[in-house]
Amino acid sequence: MAAHPSHRDRYRGFTQAGELLARSQPAISLQMKQLEERLGRQLLLRSGRSVNLTESGQRVYEQARKILALNDELVFEFSGASVTGKLHLGIPSEFASTLLPRIIGNFSQSYPDVALQVTSDLSRNLLARGRRENFDLILALQEEEADGDGQVVIRDDLVWVGSQKHSAQLLKPLPLVLAPEGCIYRKRAEAVLGNAGIESRNVFTIPDLNGIQSALEAGLGITALTRSTVPESLRILRNSRQLPKLGEICIGLHFKSRRPSEAAIRLAEHLQSGLNIA
Numbered sequence: 198m199a200a201h202p203s204h205r206d207r208y209r210g211f212t213q214a215g216e217l218l219a220r221s222q223p224a225i226s227l228q229m230k231q232l233e234e235r236l237g238r239q240l241l242l243r244s245g246r247s248v249n250l251t252e253s254g255q256r257v258y259e260q261a262r263k264i265l266a267l268n269d270e271l272v273f274e275f276s277g278a279s280v281t282g283k284l285h286l287g288i289p290s291e292f293a294s295t296l297l298p299r300i301i302g303n304f305s306q307s308y309p310d311v312a313l314q315v316t317s318d319l320s321r322n323l324l325a326r327g328r329r330e331n332f333d334l335i336l337a338l339q340e341e342e343a344d345g346d347g348q349v350v351i352r353d354d355l356v357w358v359g360s361q362k363h364s365a366q367l368l369k370p371l372p373l374v375l376a377p378e379g380c381i382y383r384k385r386a387e388a389v390l391g392n393a394g395i396e397s398r399n400v401f402t403i404p405d406l407n408g409i410q411s412a413l414e415a416g417l418g419i420t421a422l423t424r425s426t427v428p429e430s431l432r433i434l435r436n437s438r439q440l441p442k443l444g445e446i447c448i449g450l451h452f453k454s455r456r457p458s459e460a461a462i463r464l465a466e467h468l469q470s471g472l473n474i475a
Contacts, residue, residue: 232257266470281310282460287335291406291426293317300471304464311460319404321379324451333461335451336468338381338423350450350469353423355385355443357434363416366434370396372418374409377402385443386421393441423448425472448472 233240240254250258288297297315305313320337322328329335336350359365365372371390375383390397401412409420410428419434421443427433434440450465457465 280308280460280463282458283312283314284333284458284460284464285314285316285331286464287316287318287323287329287332287337289320289323289336289338290317290404291422292336294406294426294428300468303471304467307467308460308463311464313464319376319379320381329451330453333453333458334464334468337449337451339447339449340381341447348450350448351472352445352447353425355382355421355446356424356427357419357440357443358413358422358427358431359419359434360413360416361430361432365416365418366439370398371439372400373397374401374403374412374418374420375399376404376409381446382421382423385446389441389443395439395441 229241236253236257238253238257239251240257242249242251286301293315297317301313301315305311316323316332320339323332323335324337357366373386375386377383387397400418401409403409403412406422406426406428410431412418413420413431419440423446424433450468452461452465
């Protein structure tokens with residue numbers, strides 16, 4: 198039983214999926230047909246060269262991710278005893294607040310002999326020249342797919358987020374609660390609103406997710422977050438004609454060295470697996 202290559206990228210076709218899995222397109226197509234016959238449900242909607250999930254297909258996809266994550270945890274648990282060393286991880290603050298306790302807690306249990314230090318900051322600051330060398334591994338947000346030194350872990354949707362009780366998105370100009378300049382979320386939100394001709398104003402600027410969360414809960418405005426980091430106390434603003442779509446964002450891993458330590462590789466695998474089931 199081996200760890201799987203975790204990808205959440207939307208390949209939308211058998212050819213691309215075959216390239217990822219080193220299988221032929223007909224073989225992938227046949228396996229999907231056999232799976233549909235075995236389950237008695239249509240899992241895919243085929244339209245020309247594009248393939249999309251049905252409601253049943255989405256359910257199967259979600260359950261399959263959980264099964265693969267459990268496989269990874271089992272591999273990590275029994276292979277972790279011999280891994281030792283010191284690691285310094287850099288991670289954006291919103292991930293530190295919502296995902297880090299669970300993911301890093303599991304890693305520490307699996308690899309008790311690895312001393313892990315974690316620093317959270319804006320992705321831009323973590324990757325800044327002269328500073329990135331301080332980290333063995335950096336999890337960072339990026340506008341586009343990573344080049345030479347990084348790898349894309351997942352693509353996540355950027356979504357508009359607001360209070361469960363208030364409707365700040367109906368106010369004009371649109372009140373925004375954002376991180377300081379340099380934040381990718383802020384850059385994307387301001388760009389799409391500008392392109393849509395929607396007037397907005399920044400009512401609150403704060404660098405950490407906890408502060409943004411408190412401001413949103415108080416009904417001061419709305420913000421943009423990756424879907425996987427939205428706190429339970431907030432809600433995703435869906436189907437609002439006033440709010441343009443924010444698109445996707447890449448989340449990449451960046452190693453300090455082209456030959457990372459075994460501990461760094463295992464941490465990257467753990468982060469990748471954890472983020473894909475978040």
